Amino acid sequence: xxxxxxxxxxxxxxxxxxxxxxxxxxxxxxxxxxxxxxxxxxxxxxxxxxxxxxxxxxxxxxxxxxxxxxxxxxxxxxxxxxxxxxxxxxxxxxxxxxxxxxxxxxxxxxxxxxxxxxxxxxxxxxxxxxxxxxxxxxxxxxxxxxxxxxxxxxxxxxxxxxxxxxxxxxxxxxxxxxxxxxxxxxxxxxxxxxxxxxxxxxxxxxxxxxxxxxxxxxxxx
Numbered sequence: 698x699x700x701x702x703x704x705x706x707x708x709x710x711x712x713x714x715x716x717x718x719x720x721x722x723x724x725x726x727x728x729x730x731x732x733x734x735x736x737x738x739x740x741x742x743x744x745x746x747x748x749x750x751x752x753x754x755x756x757x758x759x760x761x762x763x764x765x766x767x768x769x770x771x772x773x774x775x776x777x778x779x780x781x782x783x784x785x786x787x788x789x790x791x792x793x794x795x796x797x798x799x800x801x802x803x804x805x806x807x808x809x810x811x812x813x814x815x816x817x818x819x820x821x822x823x824x825x826x827x828x829x830x831x832x833x834x835x836x837x838x839x840x841x842x843x844x845x846x847x848x849x850x851x852x853x854x855x856x857x858x859x860x861x862x863x864x865x866x867x868x869x870x871x872x873x874x875x876x877x878x879x880x881x882x883x884x885x886x887x888x889x890x891x892x893x894x895x896x897x898x899x900x901x902x903x904x905x906x907x908x909x910x911x912x913x914x915x916x917x918x
Contacts, residue, residue: 753791757782767794774798807867809834816853816871823893828875835860843904846874848881862903869900 752773757780767776776794778787807815812833820828831851839845839856846853853874859867872894880887891897 753795755787755791765790765794767798769798812853812855812867812871815868816875819868819872819894820875823872824875824879824890828878830875830878833871833874844870844874846877848878851878853878862907865896866900866903869894869897870904872897 753776754770754773755776755778757778759780761777761779763779765776765778767774769775774795776791778790782790809832812835813830816828816830816833820826820830829851830846830853833853833855835857836854837857839854840858842856843859844853844855853871855867855870855874859870873891876887876890880890894900
């Protein structure tokens with residue numbers, strides 16, 4: 698069940714809602730058990746499956762003519778709409794914006810299966826498919842390394858601290874560990890392969906800055 702709170706708001710630095718009323722919109726609850734895999738991968742079905750019932754606050758503004766936006770605010774979602782939208786259009790836009798937010802968040806919190814799929818894509822694109830991991834998974838016990846791998850078993854592990862970071866940063870760590878499946882040491886050949894990833898230098902800078910801010914020192918993959 699999805700609660701949508703609607704009402705008229707005042708536009709200003711800190712707009713406050715007034716004359717509010719609430720109504721319910723029922724969403725089907727879909728799971729992996731009753732949705733085929735190809736459909737499960739779509740954002741619209743994926744949202745319904747992994748996002749719990751939530752409160753959505755719809756704010757309308759006479760100054761907003763065409764644009765629609767949405768953002769999370771604690772345990773609720775704020776959807777900003779033009780004042781002139783019909784009720785039908787409002788419901789369609791709310792659904793659309795929730796799907797977009799959920800898809801974006803899912804990309805930032807991939808599952809172990811998503812990580813393995815992404816690793817396969819990176820290997821095919823930048824390593825000619827030569828690095829073939831058996832598994833890629835999140836772990837909670839890596840507090841001083843972003844990633845690690847065991848070449849003999851083909852397993853890659855990523856620190857849970859990466860979860861929520863930009864996808865291109867997570868991709869870099871995956872790429873780093875994929876190369877370790879081919880080259881165990883950090884020699885010239887290793888770095889030459891890692892540098893095939895276009896955002897390698899930028900991602901390293903991101904992680905170094907994060908580590909310095911959090912711990913006062915840098916960390917390795």
